[in-house]
Amino acid sequence: MMHRIVFLDRSTLAPQVRLRAPAFAHEMIEHADTAADQVVQRLAGAHIAILNKVPLTAAALARLPDLRLVAVAATGTDCIDKAACQRHGVVVCNIRGYAVHTVPEHTFALMLALRRNLVAYRQDVIAGRWQASGRFCFFDHPIRDLAGARLGIIGAGVLGQRVAALARAFGMVPLIAAHKGRSDMGPAFTPWQEVIETSDVITLHCPLTPQTRGMIARPEFRAMRRRPLLINTARGGLVDEAALVEALDEGWVGGAGFDVTEGEPPAAGHPLMRVAARPNVILTPHVAWASEEAQQSLADQLVDNIELFVSGQPGNIVTGWPVQATMAAPAVAGMTPDAQPADQSASAR
Known part of the structure; x- marks a missing residue:
């Protein structure tokens, strides 16, 4: 079988990143960028879609009967209607573990600066x-040292844990925050309110979900007793950005280092663009994930994911397996629901 693969937004990887050809019969079509109204046309007849930030909606999926796999060229999958993928028997897989050095290093670059x-x-x-x-x-x-400072880490996944390890190397006191509103997460977690009130630096490493959207807003800023730095290399929607500008104006926080915004690229009138020139604000264009080493690792894992799927042994599954999801039913006859890992959408990109 000749598998038709369409990459909707190849420009989200640097030109020098090598994307090797999958080891099976295929046709690969690459588009630098794809607008929302071009998705159905470009994916017509495609078996495998590769995308990063292009939205894939339920309406589009309903018009793509040949689609079997969405290979996300990132960790975050919030641009995809995953429930619709499940209904249509479309597997979604993502990239994991590639940003374990680049995102924490960018986090500390912002923090140190x-x-x-x-x-x-x-x-x-x-x-x-x-x-x-x-x-x-x-x-x-x-000028303040990092040594001895309390670092509040929101997000206990791979990136959060790596940031905690680097913090210990700097002599900081890392505090892994319990989920907001939870008091039953055990001694490894510091209560949410204590992290907000007592941290010298707060850094975000959690996915954007309905539960986490706007998790840092005016009440949290007003409770920050130590005027912390706020670092966000995760998702812009985690923070109420208008409230952040107010917090900067009122001195409730000492500064902000953001690699992400709500809506990217931000419009000229975006709240963070209005304060981007201040010396206590650093805004970078969503590049924390983008070291050359990390991008190549991502590209290699992307092709690995596609090859595994076609072989009948998909990996890094977010949703859609094992509901009639492969190219050929015999390749998956032995699989059971136990083979499907939990949703691991994360904050790297």
């Missing part, structure tokens, strides 16, 4: 402030 006021000092140097001071150094902006 803000904690040590690197942006403010760089701006001063460019403006001639060093020469004007007449001294070997000047102290216009406070």
